[in-house]
Amino acid sequence: MKISSRLGAIAPSATMAIEARQRAMKRDGLPVISFGAGEPDFPTPAAIAAAGTAAIAAGHTKYTSVNGVQELREAVAERLRRDQQLQYSPDQVIITNGAKEALFNTFQALLNPGDEVIIPAPYWVSYEAQVLFAGGKPVIVSTTEESGFKLTPDALAAHITPRTRLLMLNSPSNPTGSVYSADELRGLGSVLANSDVGVVSDEIYQRISYNGPSPSFPAAVPDLFDRTILINGASKAYAMTGWRIGFAAGPLNVIKAMNGVQSHSTSNANTIAQYAAIEAFGGRQDEVDKMSAAFKERRDVIVGLLNEIPGVQCPVPDGAFYVFPSVKGALGKTIGGETINSSLELATYLLEKAYVATVPGEAFGSPGYLRLSYACGMAPIREGVARLKSALTTV
Ligand SMILES: Cc1ncc(COP(=O)(O)O)c(C=O)c1O
Secondary structure (H helix, E strand, O other): OOOOHHHHOOOOOHHHHHHHHHHHHHHOOOOOEEOOOOOOOOOOOHHHHHHHHHHHHOOOOOOOOOOOOHHHHHHHHHHHHHHHOOOOOHHHEEEEOHHHHHHHHHHHHHOOOOOEEEEEEOOOHHHHHHHHHOOOEEEEEEOOHHHOOOOOHHHHHHOOOOOEEEEEEEOOOOOOOOOOOHHHHHHHHHHHOOOOOEEEEEOOOOOOEOOOOOOOHHHHOHHHHHHEEEEEEOOOOOOOHHHOOEEEEOOHHHHHHHHHHHHOOOOOOOHHHHHHHHHHHHOOOHHHHHHHHHHHHHHHHHHHHHOOOOOOEOOOOOEOOEEOOEOHHHOOEEEOOEEEOOHHHHHHHHHHHHOEEOEEHHHHOOOOEEEEEOOOOHHHHHHHHHHHHHHHOOO
């Protein structure tokens, strides 16, 4: 059958593709080490898992309202109030199937054909595709290592046109781990002050921040509170990727429109997972802090080891659980008898020959880099980077 032309411009997620390939290799018995998945290796904390089991026993196995159970939306609003001093009513919150669906619903709710969305690169792989799905036009703005891979007010101002509808922000960032300071967010906010451009602030890594809490956009720029859609969820902070719970918080009319989208797509997020998430957002938070401390230790180790490899330069990220080293110094060389000219070729070589899965910068709009997730554990970090070093020094 013929596939729709709408899909023609949209490449499947490169990170998912690498995950699929490395899983297949593992199934074939190959000793693959994966830095590919953006997924904590920790199990879901016991109290949260128990809340899920209790939900089944209590018969919470039916549909919920489209926007999610009231108790969960209250727990989310309360968490945002406590952690970021943000005032949302539970009706300004929609619970979604992962943060991915919160983003999807946002673009569906807000974009008309040709509306432009400014996306700083390197960017998380799905922003561009989701804007295209909604008929919008992604406007990719490259950032540099010198600015810490952060969008500057000047670069933002230079890309605003009469068609600009949204600015996409992601701090802490996937793939770079960069964290915008409150001042940097205010700088971007001031560029938008006299426009009607809205902001989608993806703060899914908000709790994984190593130099104090990562500032939230609507808290740092209260003047734009009514024009900001805040995206977050349970996946990363609570090691709940498989439960599929995310949320958006924002202006009531936008959240209502998102409810409309969801009412015709997935109806509601998984009911059992919603009840587990009440414990995640509303219960004790010490497991989050423990996991975050472990990620910090791993970050220090992986950055140190990567910087020992000739041709690799790895900045120290301030949040999330990714490093984004430059491999430009290793390109154009012959490795294991093959000339490697791009980070995509390098990632392919590393997976096929050294059994190390990384994601090439091409997937994030920034060739010349690799993304490594260090959410995989200390032992795989040491072994995987050792293999990487030996592969890159094999002539
Ligand atoms: C920046 C960013 N936003 C959103 C998501 C999606 O999160 P979820 O698994 O909750 O859909 C991810 C997952 O990798 C991410 O890295």
